[in-house]
């Protein structure tokens with residue numbers, strides 16, 4: 551298909567009229583679709599239903615270390631849960647803390663603890679400093695940005711590349727400003743781009759020499775096991791191993807959870823870190839709670855046993871999710887391919903596809919979608935403070951809707967992106983473009 555930018559003004563006006571007609575027809579259908587929810591659908595959740603029977607009133611409820619899962623104890627998690635989460639984080643069980651139900655909760659807490667009490671390497675709690683800043687590779691995860699904003703952290707947007715955050719920018723900023731205390735990373739099948747950090751990116755991150763001695767990489771490996779193509783998964787270099795090589799083991803905090811493996815919000819969350827960091831943060835968690843939900847940990851550990859691994863389970867998730875991701879790609883390629891007004895990612899895992907429109911067209915595209923009955927993640931949500939400086943990024947979340955809904959919503963998104971794009975090329979919604 552011809553690039554829209556190469557059409558004459560009259561050609562564009564004709565295109566606009568045709569698109570508007572199609573749009574009005576689609577709008578009249580009274581669609582009610584939602585591609586905003588990055589959560590598993592019912593069929594995915596059903597895959598883990600048998601887990602609810604893995605522990606029952608007749609079960610032996612004693613964990614491998616002898617702790618009774620009905621009682622207080624095992625503050626770092628029961629050994630079998632630590633081993634399970636270590637598998638996800640590709641660490642050793644003793645390097646992993648298995649906690650409650652939410653990794654976001656752990657990340658929020660780590661930041662809170664650093665704010666109130668500092669870290670093993672901080673001389674001063676972060677709240678006593680005049681300014682604390684975080685690097686925020688964007689587009690990124692809105693809830694990361696909400697957490698940092700909540701603590702009054704100044705967020706610095708760092709561009710994402712297909713290899714991960716732009717490391718030239720990261721290295722320069724981190725080395726020159728001691729107020730930069732941390733950085734958000736979603737290293738595998740990132741939210742929302744779906745990209746996996748390259749080996750070079752991981753090595754450069756591990757080799758950084760931050761001006762702040764207490765700089766921390768918040769390594770949120772939420773999609774560690776979430777391959778769409780399990781026979782040829784993306785491979786992520788282990789940050790911990792690289793940090794050990796550079797002698798900076800304390801610079802990374804690794805997080806993950808089984809929220810999108812078993813039950814969202816009812817899984818196990820885990821943190822992997824150096825011994826010094828684990829001991830430090832666990833000391834603080836030990837004041838918050840006498841122990842996390844060990845019965846849930848046991849349920850998970852027993853479900854994933856006898857050869858039924860997370861890897862095998864995630865293959866079944868992939869079978870359900872792949873058709874939805876493929877449907878979006880098929881529609882986007884057919885409707886937007888070659889037009890030069892939209893660009894999107896084709897992730898090999900994770901939960902999202904990232905779509906970029908022409909600059910200044912994301913809000914307009916999503917307003918048109920909403921008017922026609924399709925709800926999407928709000929424009930700007932993938933950037934710090936909810937502001938996309940180029941107003942072009944749209945997060946597409948195909949997991950929760952049915953395949954038919956995904957297809958129908960993707961068609962409408964394309965139509966709206968085209969409408970917004972042609973309006974922009976014409977110099978505004980109603981003004982013809984001067985040639």
Ligand code: PLP
Pocket residue numbers: 588651652653654655691736741770772806807808809814815819
């Ligand atoms: N991290 C990322 C990157 C996510 O996309 C999500 C959920 O969408 C979470 C964390 C939330 O994980 P949890 O349910 O373990 O808090």
